[in-house]
Amino acid sequence: MSERYETHEHDVLVVGAGGAGLRAAIEASAAGASVGLVCKSLLGKAHTVMAEGGIAAALAHVDPQDGWQTHFKDTMKGGSFLNHWRMAQIHAQEAPDRVRELEQWGALFDRTADGRILQRAFGGHTWKRLAHVGDRTGLEMIRALQDRGVHQGLDVYMECTVTRLLKDGDRIAGALAYWRESGRFVVFKARAIVLATGGVGKSYLVTSNSWEYTGDGQALAYDAGAELIDMEFVQFHPTGMVWPPGVSGLLVTEGVRGEGGILRNSKGERFMWKYLPEARRGEYAADEAEARRWVEASVEGKQTDAKRPPELSTRDNVSRAIYTEVKEGRGTPHGGAYLDISYLPAERVKKKLPSMYHQFLELADVDITKQPMEVGPTTHYIMGGMRVEPDTAATTVPGLYAAGEAAAGMHGANRLGGNSLSDLVVFGRRAGAAAAAYAKSLASAPRVSDAEVEAGAREMIEPFERSSGESPYEVHRALQDCMGSLVGIYRIEADLKQALERIEQLKSRAAKVRVEGSRMFHPGWHLARDLKNMLTVSEAIARAALLRKESRGAHSRLDFPALDMAQGGVNYCAKKTASGMSVAATPLPQMPAELKALFDAAPAAQKVGA
């Protein structure tokens, strides 16, 4: 064994300490497994902390008509029926228990007048469904999980980056990582690994994501032989900040629209009505007066027959709407749309959206209780990721599990706001349980190969050994420009082909980057490795986007603007082969009859942007 490297051994190694990773680690540990939890940042800083609006669960505290069936239907419709039905079902059924569990672990959600967990409206959700804490729900969730976890006796390896999954034959045997602080390598021997590494946003220039979001889990799993599906579906959140430049892309919570925020263009037109899909128009308020009645009832915590405002359409649709308004010359001075909540009482805004209030006041000199915000689409989330078994979160590699944003299937072609936080805890728990059971079931521990460890370490050292080469920052910036301009909200064949050519060139450039100096906390060196992951996921996104010749959910093709029923029956699946990345259509699992019966009629064809 590689005695020259620090080595730790666990039944279950969880990579990533956001909501999914923490929940998986807690569950595996509760099942008696010895658990290591590895994270790139300090504990409690993962991207979950940035989630604002809430966690979706059919608790039916505010709208008693709600139930798991409606949540399931909303999720499938929001995902343009490309979701794995079983994941959407498990999620809708289990989310309420997971929210109550968070409360039992100390989370303090906002309350209804009768003392129960309060729920707010969000895009694409039929009823008020998001349990929340003002606009800092993710922080509440990660603290509750973090405190539960540390008192349960997890071994946490903070500021530690996994660079390679190690296998014994077909199955998982461990991982190679380095300490960010010292740059020294560390070997984890593990019977099972849960990847909960989040998304890929850093491949794009304008993003709400932090430096950590470099597609690590997807790329590590791909290299280890796992399948990635639905990679073409990247969610552009409709409301990111657009000004000033330094905060461009920073998230503006959908909670603003949930609380009644109105979108207008530079001519003062409330444009969202124009963009509602015909098939779903009946679910939204017919005019300003009805939308206003809905908001007033919502503020007073009362039931109403008024339908929700058109701003609460799904994210894919609102993003396209804003993009189109700007492109057609009706944008704000900094190229966005106006989002206005200032017509509500200032105290209400500050109480329900405190971080938004401070964020705009301090970073953009805008008082949102008096002025509208300027917002525009920002790369936010990837629906695609590792293909998993719905019940166990198992990937196609024995011993490898995935949960949260890194996994695919739950959200189909577009995720509803609030369904991510619930996804994290529902499938984090299942992944932890299944990984612990698998680890226990193995007769003997898998063996880590010295040669594989050495190869991984050598690969990491190379950028220091080159005598010339460009900075990884330059290659990263070029990738971000490429993805933003060629694989963005609207896609077209020529652009996608060009993107693939550029990604090929960037791969060779990334293989030759040079870094200098010490390995101690060296961000340039860290980026040199993360860059490879970003290139892998970017290639998967572009390849899948090229193959999906239709517009569905978050994937909009200018050259194929309509839904194609045939392609509604397939996922595009990326896999590593001897000759590089192969992407091919695989059949979508079919919903059983009893679930189909929940939908009144077959899904009506939905014209994108119409």
Add this chain to the structure above:
Amino acid sequence: MSAAPTATREVVMRVYRGDKDGGREVEYRVPVEPGMVVLDAIHWIQAHRAPDLAVRWNCKAAKCGSCSAEVNGKPALMCKSRLDHFAADEPVSVRPMKTFPIIRDLVTDVSWNYEVNQRIPPFTPRKNAEWKWLQSDVDRAQEFRKCIECFLCQDVCHVLRAHEMKHQFAGPRFFVRIAGLEMHPIDGADRGEFLKDHAGVGLCNITKCCTEVCPEGIHITDNAIIPLKERVVDRFYDPLQWLWRMVTGKK
């Protein structure tokens, strides 16, 4: 909106470069964009001048509490420190938090905080409690739960910074956490002895430096520390309360 584009100007950033063996401030000239914050300038330096400049950051939106440093001598989040709030012709100095051991450049070893956190008696719901409470019952505790663990309050607290009493004083961050637990409507744990003997709440002499630097605007001294001090005094030093507990057997 003060969003009018301004002519390109440069700012001189003096960034501390070094490790446990020492270091110094290094000057970098950085082009300024409207609305730019200190963290933007640090990122520009990484991308164009010094790829090995060590810094922690995540959200860039004052939600994660990673990018704590001392900007012009004041503990602050770099993502919230607007360059246009400083004098235009003067250099901006950025140094690591002083209270914690330096690792490299702007990155310090904050692991002690995680050790303290682990020792705090966790949330313990009372048996048979009803999981129903009003918003007004949780407003106070929710204030404490806004904490993003930037540790700026720990950095500025003189008990930790000047007197280095980490072994007997938990620091403002953890009084905030304990207050959040103590004021949870159905928590039933007893943290009295922990507060007095391990967290050392008595050592705080209420200078309110922590409150001043809190980026979340938590009233750390008034709403968390003083009520906790009162609890300890009532519990351990009030003879009437002591007698009452002896008679009734209640804590």
